Amino acid sequence: MLCAAELVACVIDGSNLTDSFERMLDARPGWPDATRGAVRDLAWSTLRDFGRGDAILDRLLHSQPPTLIRALLLVAIQRLRQRPEHAHTVVDQAVQAAATAMPGLKGMVNGVLRNALRQQSEWASWIGANPVSAQAYPAWWIERVRAGMPEQWEALLAAGNQRPPMALRVNRRRCTLEAALAELAAAGIEAKRLGDATLLLAQPVAVARLPGYAEGRLSVQDAGAQQAARLLAPRDGERVLDACAAPGGKTAHLLESADVELLALELDPRRAQRIRANLDRLGLQAEIRVADCCDLRSWWDGRPFDRILADVPCSASGVVRRHPDIKWLRRDEDIAGFATQQRRIVDALWQTLAPGGTMLYVTCSVFEQENAAQIARFLDRHADAECVPIDASPDCQLLPDAEHDGFYFARLRKQA
Structure with a gap:
């Protein structure tokens, strides 16, 4: 105690x-x-x-x-x-x-x-x-959610107070989903299939108990976070940038999805080491550089990228059940600061995207100022940008529930 x-x-x-x-x-x-x-x-x-x-x-x-x-x-x-x-x-x-x-x-x-x-x-x-x-929740948080989602605010807050689910991603380069399910069942771990490479455990377990984890057949990654690779949809031979990459879960998923030339950027040297450790465990290769993604001169060689994952820093309000200290540490005025930082990042990265290329904007936030409002302002600033619908909607706001955390996705294409 x-x-x-x-x-x-x-x-x-x-x-x-x-x-x-x-x-x-x-x-x-x-x-x-x-x-x-x-x-x-x-x-x-x-x-x-x-x-x-x-x-x-x-x-x-x-x-x-x-x-x-x-x-x-x-x-x-x-x-x-x-x-x-x-x-x-x-x-x-x-x-x-x-x-x-x-x-x-x-x-x-x-x-x-x-x-x-x-x-x-x-x-x-x-x-x-x-x-x-x-x-x-703090009063300011309640008011933000109530104003942004008047019909869902109570359910959203309640979901953020629950223990989070534990989802796994199957490394399809080393294992099939069916084989992973069988290994888990043999170890007495109940799981169900959520997608082509996603498994949801009935109860969280220690990573050491997961058969195949040490050998790189499995990774722990929220089911919502796994949507990033699906939505960016890299293709073999493309040049891909993961701009805010640590700890490397989405980086690895992109590399498991296609044979691409991938550059992973991370500002914090210690967190960059975690990317390398994750890739080594999974048997994957990428160039990892410690750099500020907004400072193009420090890392960009001028060759455009076909696809960019912009998983930007945010309030993390969609994953608060995993990081409950956020409730104590965040302040209302912090959200505007995050929005300013996000704007700097996406404006800088847009310069490195090839004509016809795709950038996926991602946050783990449920606050509109960091999500739909941010994208609306981006489209106003960039005449060569257009939204690519996600499952018949302009964008995608996942709210936390029993299967996944809260995430926001917007898919942007640079006109040729």
């Missing part, structure tokens, strides 16, 4: 959850998979329920404790909500954790949690008293 609280405290203090967890794992290399999974699940679920634990604590605390102790109380409240039948054990574990972290406050932790249990029948009304705790 203390380790989960430390992760929550890092996020409250402004740190990235995934980075904090990786640092924790590096410091504890001997942790078994079960421990890693338990810490991760508790921290992620606590942050996924943004505002709900706070709604309870705010009724019980007379003054704000240190961040770590508040985080510990949030984690304990989350566990009490998940496992009310284990209340005595949960309180005892929280008190022991406080005794380790800040011994002088273990009595306070014990008193707050026991008081919380005495008033447990009131929790639902406390949580439902305001939209932030009821929906488990």
